[in-house]
Amino acid sequence: MTKEVLVESFELDHTIVKAPYIRMISEETGPKGDMISNYDIRLVQPNEDAIPTAGLHTIEHLLALLIRKRMDGLIDCSPFGCRTGFHMIMWGSHSTTEIAQVIKSCLEEIAEVTTWEDVPGTTIESCGNYKDHSLFSAKEWAKLILEQGISDDPFERHIVE
Numbered sequence: 001m002t003k004e005v006l007v008e009s010f011e012l013d014h015t016i017v018k019a020p021y022i023r024m025i026s027e028e029t030g031p032k033g034d035m036i037s038n039y040d041i042r043l044v045q046p047n048e049d050a051i052p053t054a055g056l057h058t059i060e061h062l063l064a065l066l067i068r069k070r071m072d073g074l075i076d077c078s079p080f081g082c083r084t085g086f087h088m089i090m091w092g093s094h095s096t097t098e099i100a101q102v103i104k105s106c107l108e109e110i111a112e113v114t115t116w117e118d119v120p121g122t123t124i125e126s127c128g129n130y131k132d133h134s135l136f137s138a139k140e141w142a143k144l145i146l147e148q149g150i151s152d153d154p155f156e157r158h159i160v161e
C-alpha cells in the first residue's frame with residue numbers, strides 16, 4: 001500500500017523565482033514537540049545555469065563547516081540534484097534574512113579567504129568522491145553569486161546586507 005503525497009518543492013514554479021535567494025520551504029513539529037525548519041538555498045537561476053559538480057562538491061564540504069561556525073542548529077545542508085543550490089535543514093525557527101546573512105558570510109569566506117588546506121574532507125578516507133573537488137570553481141561561483149546578491153525573498157529581489 002502506498003499513499004498520495006505532495007512534495008512541496010515540485011509544486012514551486014521554478015520559472016518565476018529570482019535567484020540567488022533563500023526560501024522557507026517548511027517548518028515542521030515532531031511528535032515530541034521539537035521544531036525543524038527547511039530552506040531552499042537557491043544560488044543559481046533554475047534552468048539557466050548550474051554549478052559544475054566539482055565546485056558544488058567543494059562548496060558543500062565548506063558550508064558544512066562554515067555554517068556551523070556561524071550559527072547553532074544545523075542538521076544538514078546538501079546540494080540539489082539540479083545543481084542550482086542546496087537544501088538546508090535546521091533545528092528551530094529562523095528568518096530567511098538570518099539564513100541569507102549566514103550564507104552570504106560563508107560565501108565571502110570561500111571567495112576571499114579559503115585555501116585548499118581549509119577544505120574539510122578531501123581525502124580518500126573522508127569523502128565518497130575525493131578526486132571530484134574544485135576550490136577554483138567554488139571560489140569563482142561564490143564570487144558570481146555574491147555579485148548578484150542574496151535575496152531573503154524568492155520572488156522579489158530583496159538583497160541582504
Ligand SMILES: [Zn+2]
Pocket residue numbers: 057061121126127128129130
Ligand atoms: Zn565529499
